[in-house]
Amino acid sequence: xxxxxxxxxxxxxxxxxxxxxxxxxxxxxxxxxxxxxxxxxxxxxxxxxxxxxxxxxxxxxxxxxxxxxxxxxxxxxxxxxxxxxxxxxxxxxxxxxxxxxxxxxxxxxxxxxxxxxxxxxxxxxxxxxxxxxxxxxxxxxxxxxxxxxxxxxxxxxxxxxxxxxxxxxx
Amino acid sequence: xxxxxxxxxxxxxxxxxxxxxxxxxxxxxxxxxxxxxxxxxxxxxxxxxxxxxxxxxxxxxxxxxxxxxxxxxxxxxxxxxxxxxxxxxxxxxxxxxxxxxxxxxxxxx
Numbered sequence: 575x576x577x578x579x580x581x582x583x584x585x586x587x588x589x590x591x592x593x594x595x596x597x598x599x600x601x602x603x604x605x606x607x608x609x610x611x612x613x614x615x616x617x618x619x620x621x622x623x624x625x626x627x628x629x630x631x632x633x634x635x636x637x638x639x640x641x642x643x644x645x646x647x648x649x650x651x652x653x654x655x656x657x658x659x660x661x662x663x664x665x666x667x668x669x670x671x672x673x674x675x676x677x678x679x680x681x682x683x684x685x686x687x688x689x690x691x692x693x694x695x696x697x698x699x700x701x702x703x704x705x706x707x708x709x710x711x712x713x714x715x716x717x718x719x720x721x722x723x724x725x726x727x728x729x730x731x732x733x734x735x736x737x738x739x740x741x742x743x744x
Numbered sequence: 745x746x747x748x749x750x751x752x753x754x755x756x757x758x759x760x761x762x763x764x765x766x767x768x769x770x771x772x773x774x775x776x777x778x779x780x781x782x783x784x785x786x787x788x789x790x791x792x793x794x795x796x797x798x799x800x801x802x803x804x805x806x807x808x809x810x811x812x813x814x815x816x817x818x819x820x821x822x823x824x825x826x827x828x829x830x831x832x833x834x835x836x837x838x839x840x841x842x843x844x845x846x847x848x849x850x851x852x853x
Contacts, residue, residue: 653812690800690807706814707792 634699637724638668641683641694653705654693660712665729698724747806759802760784763820776810783823
């Protein structure tokens with residue numbers, strides 16, 4: 575299966591809001607804590623340090639941590655759906671947070687990541703970017719290498735290897 | 745300043761002096777949504793994340809109001825290579841815009 579075919583498949587699926595049955599139970603969606611579900615917005619200067627620590631723990635204790643609109647089985651946004659599809663294509667396990675259910679999380683993450691939009695993707699505690707970046711990395715083949723760096727062998731590794739020209743022995 | 749395609753384009757043009765720039769207003773019932781392709785020398789030596797942060801910082805004010813902003817950022821060299829690839833493989837091309845379903849909390853008034 576060529577990477578261009580897979581890329582087209584992701585794009586086609588992005589336009590649909592229906593969650594695909596192909597998204598497996600590889601993921602786990604959690605909330606930080608029901609008691610932390612506040613409806614007030616916070617400015618950068620009033621970010622709760624304890625809440626920030628929970629985010630630190632979440633992104634650092636999971637190889638792939640994502641913040642999306644909706645749940646992996648029911649994304650509420652095409653961009654979040656695109657990230658889910660890409661991770662699924664590569665066969666990645668990940669943990670997710672639904673920012674629509676937690677206003678404090680939603681506001682805090684914009685400051686925490688210094689990134690104004692969602693979805694937000696973290697690899698090994700490091701902010702990678704949003705949908706555009708993940709899609710760009712997937713298309714270029716770079717995502718396979720980045721996953722390898724965090725100890726994840728992508729299902730598309732073989733496809734990537736075939737598309738990478740090898741240097742002939744001199 | 746009003747948020748529209750022309751103003752956003754002008755801001756990007758003034759800051760990045762792009763060799764190629766497209767900003768499209770793609771809102772379809774979900775609020776303000778823009779797709780952009782920016783080709784600029786200022787992206788040379790910068791990873792994707794750094795490039796997008798530059799654009800995000802430029803459009804910080806707009807980002808608080810618009811629903812979605814898709815950006816594809818290239819250096820002039822990358823853009824030329826891509827054009828060459830696209831010409832050789834037109835079937836491999838797919839537009840990533842339209843990922844916004846229109847179903848989001850912003851659309852729920």
